[in-house]
Amino acid sequence: xxxxxxxxxxxxxxxxxxxxxxxxxxxxxxxxxxxxxxxxxxxxxxxxxxxxxxxxxxxxxxxxxxxxxxxxxxxxxxxxxxxxxxxxxxxxxxxxxxxxxxxxxxxxxxxxxxxxxxxxxxxxxxxx
Numbered sequence: 001x002x003x004x005x006x007x008x009x010x011x012x013x014x015x016x017x018x019x020x021x022x023x024x025x026x027x028x029x030x031x032x033x034x035x036x037x038x039x040x041x042x043x044x045x046x047x048x049x050x051x052x053x054x055x056x057x058x059x060x061x062x063x064x065x066x067x068x069x070x071x072x073x074x075x076x077x078x079x080x081x082x083x084x085x086x087x088x089x090x091x092x093x094x095x096x097x098x099x100x101x102x103x104x105x106x107x108x109x110x111x112x113x114x115x116x117x118x119x120x121x122x123x124x125x126x127x128x
Contacts, residue, residue: 006046007069009036015070017079018055033057053083059100063089 007015010025013034019025026043028034035054036045047053051066064083073079114122 006048007071008043009034009041009045009047010043011071012047012066012069012082013055015073015079016082017073017076018057028055028057052086059096060093061089062093 010022010029013019013025013028014022019028025034029041029043032040033056034041036047037052038054047066047069049066049069053064053066055062055064063086065086066082067084068082070078070082
């Protein structure tokens with residue numbers, strides 16, 4: 001773990017295991033999926049202690065506070081000690097996950113493939 005002034009944002013995200021490679025971290029930062037202290041940042045921006053990061057990956061969004069700095073990728077248990085997720089972020093993630101679980105998938109046939117009769121109804125509905 002590094003005790004100096006700061007670590008590059010892309011290196012820190014890679015070391016904290018949010019992204020598998022640094023190039024994926026750079027791609028996410030440039031794509032606007034990572035915000036540092038409320039604003040978009042470049043991959044070379046230094047991350048310091050107590051900085052707040054908002055990270056969006058697919059359907060989930062996390063807000064984390066930097067607790068420790070590292071530019072070396074270690075085990076997952078070490079990576080989890082680099083940050084702490086805020087209570088509001090945890091509550092929002094759990095709420096959205098519960099909503100996604102309750103919602104039905106598009107198409108209306110969640111439990112099986114449509115049989116011959118249902119396929120005919122679909123074709124009649126579409127108008128072919």
